[in-house]
Amino acid sequence: xxxxxxxxxxxxxxxxxxxxxxxxxxxxxxxxxxxxxxxxxxxxxxxxxxxxxxxxxxxxxxxxxxxxxxxxxxxxxxxxxxxxxxxxxxxxxxxxxxxxxxxxxxxxxxxxxxxxxxxxxxxxxxxxxxxxxxxxxxxxxxxxxxxxxxxxxxxxxxxxxxxxxxxxxxxxxxxxxxxxxxxxxxxxxxxxxxxxxxxxxxxxxxxxxxxxxxxxxxxxxxxxxxxxxxxxxxxxxxxxxxxxxxxxxxxxxxxxxxxxxxxxxxxxxxxxxxxxxxxxxxxxxxxxxxxxxxxxxxxxxxxxxxxxxxxxxxxxxxxxxxxxxxxxxxxxxxxxxxxxxxxxxxxxxxxxxxxxxxxxxxxxxxxxxxxxxxxxxxxxxxxxxxxxxxxxxxxxxxxxxxxxxxxxxxxxxxxxxxxxxxxxxxxxxxxxxxxxxxxxxxxxxxxxxxxxxxxxxxxxxxxxxxxxxxxxxxxxxxxxxxxxxxxxxxxxxxxxxxxxxxxxxxxxxxxxxxxxxxxxxxxxxxxxxxxxxxxxxxxxxxxxxxxxxxxxxxxxxxxxxxxxxxxxxxxxxxxxxxxxxxxxxxxxxxxxxxxxxxxxxxxxxxxxxxxxxxxxxxxxxxxxxxxxxxxxxxxxxxxxxxxxxxxxxxxxxxxxxxxxxxxxxxxxxxxxxxxxxxxxxxxxxxxxxxxxxxxxxxxxxxxxxxxxxxxxxxxxxxxxxxxxxxxxxxxxxxxxxx
Numbered sequence: 050x051x052x053x054x055x056x057x058x059x060x061x062x063x064x065x066x067x068x069x070x071x072x073x074x075x076x077x078x079x080x081x082x083x084x085x086x087x088x089x090x091x092x093x094x095x096x097x098x099x100x101x102x103x104x105x106x107x108x109x110x111x112x113x114x115x116x117x118x119x120x121x122x123x124x125x126x127x128x129x130x131x132x133x134x135x136x137x138x139x140x141x142x143x144x145x146x147x148x149x150x151x152x153x154x155x156x157x158x159x160x161x162x163x164x165x166x167x168x169x170x171x172x173x174x175x176x177x178x179x180x181x182x183x184x185x186x187x188x189x190x191x192x193x194x195x196x197x198x199x200x201x202x203x204x205x206x207x208x209x210x211x212x213x214x215x216x217x218x219x220x221x222x223x224x225x226x227x228x229x230x231x232x233x234x235x236x237x238x239x240x241x242x243x244x245x246x247x248x249x250x251x252x253x254x255x256x257x258x259x260x261x262x263x264x265x266x267x268x269x270x271x272x273x274x275x276x277x278x279x280x281x282x283x284x285x286x287x288x289x290x291x292x293x294x295x296x297x298x299x300x301x302x303x304x305x306x307x308x309x310x311x312x313x314x315x316x317x318x319x320x321x322x323x324x325x326x327x328x329x330x331x332x333x334x335x336x337x338x339x340x341x342x343x344x345x346x347x348x349x350x351x352x353x354x355x356x357x358x359x360x361x362x363x364x365x366x367x368x369x370x371x372x373x374x375x376x377x378x379x380x381x382x383x384x385x386x387x388x389x390x391x392x393x394x395x396x397x398x399x400x401x402x403x404x405x406x407x408x409x410x411x412x413x414x415x416x417x418x419x420x421x422x423x424x425x426x427x428x429x430x431x432x433x434x435x436x437x438x439x440x441x442x443x444x445x446x447x448x449x450x451x452x453x454x455x456x457x458x459x460x461x462x463x464x465x466x467x468x469x470x471x472x473x474x475x476x477x478x479x480x481x482x483x484x485x486x487x488x489x490x491x492x493x494x495x496x497x498x499x500x501x502x503x504x505x506x507x508x509x510x511x512x513x514x515x516x517x518x519x520x521x522x523x524x525x526x527x528x529x530x531x532x533x534x535x536x537x538x539x540x541x542x543x544x545x546x547x548x549x550x551x552x553x554x555x556x557x558x559x560x561x562x563x564x565x566x567x568x569x570x571x572x573x574x575x576x577x578x579x580x581x582x583x584x585x586x587x588x589x590x591x592x593x594x595x596x597x598x599x600x601x602x603x604x605x606x607x608x609x610x611x612x613x614x615x616x617x618x619x620x621x622x623x624x625x626x627x628x629x630x631x632x633x634x635x636x637x638x639x640x641x642x643x644x645x646x647x648x649x650x651x652x653x654x655x656x657x658x659x660x661x662x663x664x665x666x667x668x669x670x671x672x673x674x675x676x677x678x679x680x681x682x683x684x685x686x687x688x689x690x691x692x693x694x695x696x697x698x699x700x701x702x703x704x705x706x707x708x709x710x711x712x713x714x715x716x717x718x719x720x721x722x723x724x725x726x727x728x729x730x731x732x733x734x735x736x737x738x739x740x741x742x743x744x745x746x747x748x749x750x751x752x753x754x755x756x757x758x759x760x761x762x763x764x765x766x767x768x769x770x771x772x773x774x775x776x777x778x779x780x781x782x783x784x785x786x787x
Contacts (some may be wrong), residue, residue: 138180166746302343392523415463643762694751700725702756
């Protein structure tokens with residue numbers, strides 16, 4: 050991709066105001082050509098809604114710049130990195146830039162979400178065009194003022210300079226720029242000329258975060274706001290039969306106890322439900338109180354009777370169901386290359402292994418919450434949600450409101466990981482406010498989140514390989530997942546294209562336990578299974594584990610198969626970088642290494658874990674990571690994302706387990722549910738492949754390879770192969786301390 054070409058920049062997709070009450074220039078560009086024709090920008094800046102994938106630049110007469118970040122911020126750093134792209138091409142001094150969070154506007158713009166590690170990838174060129182076009186308009190205004198050709202001027206750090214050395218600040222020409230025509234073509238910078246992109250930029254919210262300013266939904270307050278907590282069925286497969294609120298209403302601060310569910314039932318009966326909705330036809334009991342403490346005490350005082358409304362499933366039932374799928378029940382063929390059955394029939398040896406992963410909750414640090422104020426003519430929504438536009442549309446349908454009467458403000462999120470793709474907490478808050486006719490904030494407890502949420506599906510993989518004449522000639526992967534139709538999208542990842550006879554089959558068990566996206570969907574466990582399996586193949590073939598992957602990648606480097614989603618060359622470069630940085634195979638005595646590599650979210654990642662043995666047990670010391678994510682916009686944020694993904698992957702692979710008994714989750718809080726602890730986190734060294742390719746995802750790709758790297762290192766040290774997560778089931782839990 051040529052990054053500094055001239056781009057045809059449609060006038061229709063670039064909006065500007067000619068008169069502003071503030072005397073500044075406001076420029077907006079629709080990032081995904083999603084702006085609807087004819088939409089006019091309001092004159093009053095304070096009334097503007099700055100929306101998803103629409104960047105707006107405000108420049109004051111003094112030269113200060115405000116860039117509105119439209120995407121939901123879930124900790125992935127887009128509130129910092131997306132404005133950096135604009136500021137780079139605008140050529141302003143970053144210290145003079147203020148970043149503000151935009152709000153939702155479904156009337157004029159489409160597609161607004163945070164998920165899939167795609168924000169920077171989708172915004173890369175369009176955001177830069179926004180800044181470059183704004184700069185060109187300012188330069189053109191200065192050229193008119195000096196009566197010279199615009200091509201003779203230079204702009205840097207908000208200052209325009211002519212050939213005589215005279216200067217004008219951006220703020221001195223904003224009024225003139227506001228009445229000029231929008232340039233049809235803009236020239237983007239060559240990456241070698243970047244001054245902001247690639248620099249270590251601190252999170253724009255960091256000061257507010259560490260000083261406790263109100264950024265998160267859980268912090269939000271409004272005049273007259275009440276607090277609500279919701280009592281839901283304790284087991285999946287139950288519904289409310291009756292309840293007694295006598296004791297709950299005695300709690301000081303409790304105002305009322307109501308039920309909700311009618312609106313949800315009506316909505317679901319329309320058949321509009323899909324994977325981004327998490328609603329239940331079951332009535333739920335709601336405690337309304339003056340404050341959070343009273344609401345939670347009131348909920349504990351409720352007495353409810355539940356009755357069966359479906360199968361009450363246990364973990365043993367899920368194990369049997371998954372095994373039945375692996376044995377051929379209700380399988381779908383996702384991809385089949387070559388003659389797979391013949392490859393196995395003529396093989397010198399066939400290796401077959403099965404891998405197991407449990408359900409997992411998301412465990413966002415900030416429990417689910419949302420504010421709603423439903424009045425006769427407007428709905429005001431505020432809080433942390435990854436899919437604000439979709440949430441607003443569902444609320445409009447639930448409450449029979451026009452979409453343009455809904456105003457949704459996004460707060461920073463204390464974690465998302467896919468959980469906040471599902472706006473059940475938004476819908477509940479809106480339904481409650483609609484019933485009580487007052488502003489209300491729904492607040493969940495940790496127990497609510499862990500026991501009535503959405504889970505990463507329990508999954509089993511059975512992998513079989515045919516070996517012939519020292520090569521892998523056949524490969525058959527069967528995936529069985531509980532309660533998810535999201536799986537099966539992995540048939541075009543590695544090793545597709547590397548093995549001539551290749552087959553992927555998938556099956557799903559329809560459960561009443563709610564499942565959905567969990568950080569790095571599809572690949573979060575598959576990478577562990579496949580990368581552990583390839584380690585076994587390397588041992589069987591008596592070949593270095595890394596060399597086996599490199600040899601296989603030669604078969605796909607020049608493929609014309611358009612189904613293949615990863616790059617053989619980029620994966621090879623990434624693997625070679627981590628091999629070099631981790632000194633693969635040359636570590637000191639007593640240090641054991643494990644390798645893993647995977648492609649997800651358009652990014653190639655390779656990891657090498659190092660462990661030592663103490664008292665016969667493994668201790669994880671370090672993980673070296675190589676990443677090809679294209680141009681690194683903000684190295685500080687990028688490293689944070691990779692490190693966090695690696696530790697998240699290691700922690701869940703080693704420690705986290707979740708089970709059900711008669712439909713009831715067996716863990717309710719962190720006293721029994723195990724997460725990685727700070728003294729168990731290894732050192733993580735991150736290296737980026739240097740190239741000028743457009744940026745790809747970073748929030749998730751570091752997670753999938755982590756578990757496989759650790760498992761392979763454990764096998765190298767102890768000769769013990771792990772097939773089931775969490776790993777602590779194979780060891781004394783206290784052993785894996787760094």
